[in-house]
Amino acid sequence: MNRVQVRIAAAGAVVLSLVALAAACGGSGGSTADAASGGKINLVAYSTPEASYAKLIPAFNKTSEGKGVTFTQSYGASGDQSRAVAAGQPADVVHFALEPDIQRLVDAKLVSPNWNQNQYNGFVANTMVVFVVRKGNPKHITSWDDLVKPGVQVITPNPFTSGGARWNIMAAYGAELKEGKTPAQAQQYLSDLFHNVPVQDDKASAALQTFTAGKGDVLLAYEQDALLAEQSGADIQIVYPPQTIEIQTPIATTTKASSAGKAFVKWMYTPQAQTILAQTGYRPVVTSQESAFTKAFPDAGNPTLFTINDVDSGGWDDVMTKFFDPTNSIMQKIESSIGVSTSS
Amino acid sequence: MTTVALPRRRASGAALPSVAPGVAITYLSVVVLLPLSALLWETHKGGVDAFWQAVSAPDAVAALKLTLGAALLVALINAVFGTLIAWVLVRDSFIGKGFVNSLIDLPFALPTVVAGLTLLTLYGPNSPIGVDITYTRKAVVLALMFETLPFVIRSVQPVLLELDREMEEAAASLGARGHVIFRRVVLPNLLPAILSGMALAFARAVGEYGSVVLLSGNVPFSTEVASVHIYSQIQSDYVTGATAMSVVLLSISLVVLLSISALHRWSSKHDR
Numbered sequence: 001m002n003r004v005q006v007r008i009a010a011a012g013a014v015v016l017s018l019v020a021l022a023a024a025c026g027g028s029g030g031s032t033a034d035a036a037s038g039g040k041i042n043l044v045a046y047s048t049p050e051a052s053y054a055k056l057i058p059a060f061n062k063t064s065e066g067k068g069v070t071f072t073q074s075y076g077a078s079g080d081q082s083r084a085v086a087a088g089q090p091a092d093v094v095h096f097a098l099e100p101d102i103q104r105l106v107d108a109k110l111v112s113p114n115w116n117q118n119q120y121n122g123f124v125a126n127t128m129v130v131f132v133v134r135k136g137n138p139k140h141i142t143s144w145d146d147l148v149k150p151g152v153q154v155i156t157p158n159p160f161t162s163g164g165a166r167w168n169i170m171a172a173y174g175a176e177l178k179e180g181k182t183p184a185q186a187q188q189y190l191s192d193l194f195h196n197v198p199v200q201d202d203k204a205s206a207a208l209q210t211f212t213a214g215k216g217d218v219l220l221a222y223e224q225d226a227l228l229a230e231q232s233g234a235d236i237q238i239v240y241p242p243q244t245i246e247i248q249t250p251i252a253t254t255t256k257a258s259s260a261g262k263a264f265v266k267w268m269y270t271p272q273a274q275t276i277l278a279q280t281g282y283r284p285v286v287t288s289q290e291s292a293f294t295k296a297f298p299d300a301g302n303p304t305l306f307t308i309n310d311v312d313s314g315g316w317d318d319v320m321t322k323f324f325d326p327t328n329s330i331m332q333k334i335e336s337s338i339g340v341s342t343s344s
Numbered sequence: 345m346t347t348v349a350l351p352r353r354r355a356s357g358a359a360l361p362s363v364a365p366g367v368a369i370t371y372l373s374v375v376v377l378l379p380l381s382a383l384l385w386e387t388h389k390g391g392v393d394a395f396w397q398a399v400s401a402p403d404a405v406a407a408l409k410l411t412l413g414a415a416l417l418v419a420l421i422n423a424v425f426g427t428l429i430a431w432v433l434v435r436d437s438f439i440g441k442g443f444v445n446s447l448i449d450l451p452f453a454l455p456t457v458v459a460g461l462t463l464l465t466l467y468g469p470n471s472p473i474g475v476d477i478t479y480t481r482k483a484v485v486l487a488l489m490f491e492t493l494p495f496v497i498r499s500v501q502p503v504l505l506e507l508d509r510e511m512e513e514a515a516a517s518l519g520a521r522g523h524v525i526f527r528r529v530v531l532p533n534l535l536p537a538i539l540s541g542m543a544l545a546f547a548r549a550v551g552e553y554g555s556v557v558l559l560s561g562n563v564p565f566s567t568e569v570a571s572v573h574i575y576s577q578i579q580s581d582y583v584t585g586a587t588a589m590s591v592v593l594l595s596i597s598l599v600v601l602l603s604i605s606a607l608h609r610w611s612s613k614h615d616r
């Protein structure tokens with residue numbers, strides 16, 4: 001080879017490797033060809049409904065509108081997933097743990113502002129915040145007040161990294177208001193509560209892991225997560241607080257959604273889909289299917305429920321700034337006060 | 345240094361074609377420089393005030409202090425034990441030495457979150473050996489020690505292998521005792537390698553996330569490290585805070601790495 005040829009060959013090699021790199025980075029996986037009739041759905045969801053979708057998708061494929069539809073599924077922390085879609089991850093259907101994660105996509109013009117204009121306000125499955133305790137409930141935890149007693153260790157994720165932790169805090173705060181406390185007293189309760197939190201994991205699944213590994217007396221968790229953990233034989237039991245927050249999880253199609261994606265979201269509200277959700281630990285939003293849940297989990301409690309809008313009429317929008325702004329908010333102040341008293 | 349004679353096909357005598365620098369720079373740009381510039385650009389968008397506000401917030405300062413302190417401590421521990429292990433691997437012979445030698449690099453291969461999980465099982469509340477140090481600052485140091493083990497060992501080992509033993513023999517024949525030989529003859533030769541191993545370990549420790557996040561408990565002001573702090577800012581949609589903190593971490597690591605390489609140049613100049 002002469003010098004010029006060497007240069008060309010080397011340049012070619014660089015281009016090739018860059019192309020390969022780009023392909024490796026940009027490939028969204030699952031480039032399987034569309035099935036003849038069905039089309040394709042990119043499903044992006046938070047992590048807990050994974051077990052439900054494992055049953056929902058095959059059931060959908062058996063229906064006439066779902067025949068031959070192929071799915072690409074992606075699960076992860078709700079905020080991460082929402083951010084990924086906003087940054088360009090292909091998605092037809094999104095299912096998140098809380099409304100602000102859909103709102104982010106509305107702001108990015110990836111989801112229609114009318115996404116929640118249905119009978120169920122865009123929510124597809126409900127769950128609630130419950131207490132998870134050691135088998136036999138050795139610390140006799142029955143109410144929110146028991147969590148702030150001295151010597152009780154409460155496990156909940158860090159509210160600045162985890163959407164689940166935000167639900168937990170709003171459950172605690174709302175329960176105090178329901179008991180007739182003033183907002184100031186309820187905030188004091190949150191402060192007392194966080195003085196009993198020795199570990200703040202980055203996400204709900206990690207907190208569950210920490211608890212099952214033996215740390216803490218009470219874990220604040222989604223009922224659905226707790227039911228599944230109990231079913232899988234972990235040495236835990238669920239305690240239903242007298243009042244707690246109803247966690248409403250929203251589903252939406254994106255503006256780029258395939259017709260199969262739209263059909264799938266519609267199907268999610270059918271009795272069949274809602275029954276599967278109930279059997280995998282969710283409280284169905286279609287009330288006629290509520291019995292499917294009680295059939296599957298006869299021992300599940302029935303606490304008095306309130307929603308995020310009962311806690312704060314401004315909803316999540318308002319709550320996010322008031323409670324969870326990282327520079328100036330109620331939780332930021334509480335976290336600093338803990339640091340001042342415990343950092344060594 | 346041994347040079348292997350290869351049949352030369354080109355008259356110019358260079359081992360690589362002249363495009364090599366171009367390829368190297370393109371590669372570095374795509375893989376390293378471009379992402380780092382994008383990060384700087386993102387930070388600059390917020391402005392100086394926002395940057396300062398983000399990095400001087402009390403929780404940010406606490407996280408930085410913990411991270412830098414732990415990384416420094418880990419670098420020092422590595423300096424001692426890394427050198428010791430390298431010494432044993434080079435100078436002593438024992439059964440299974442090859443196996444131990446391969447073991448050293450395993451922390452690199454293990455996903456950090458798995459490392460965290462393993463350490464959690466071993467030193468957590470249900471510890472089979474009765475040691476529970478998780479969710480404390482000790483746990484941060486422990487996780488970082490695990491992740492940074494190979495650096496000092498792997499930079500000291502080759503130097504130790506090439507070290508001329510006649511120097512030590514000469515020192516011994518002149519009556520120097522073992523510890524004096526180590527301090528006056530061996531250590532000065534190893535020092536540059538130890539320092540560069542320490543710098544790499546430090547830089548790696550500053551950025552560690554996966555194992556620390558599981559072990560530390562992530563309580564702000566107490567056990568929250570900088571990388572977890574950054575993650576929490578991203579999760580709170582506070583991008584300025586996240587990028588500002590990242591820039592601070594990168595700058596500190598850059599300064600450390602630069603000063604080590606400056607030290608290298610200085611010491612090799614003075615050797616000759």
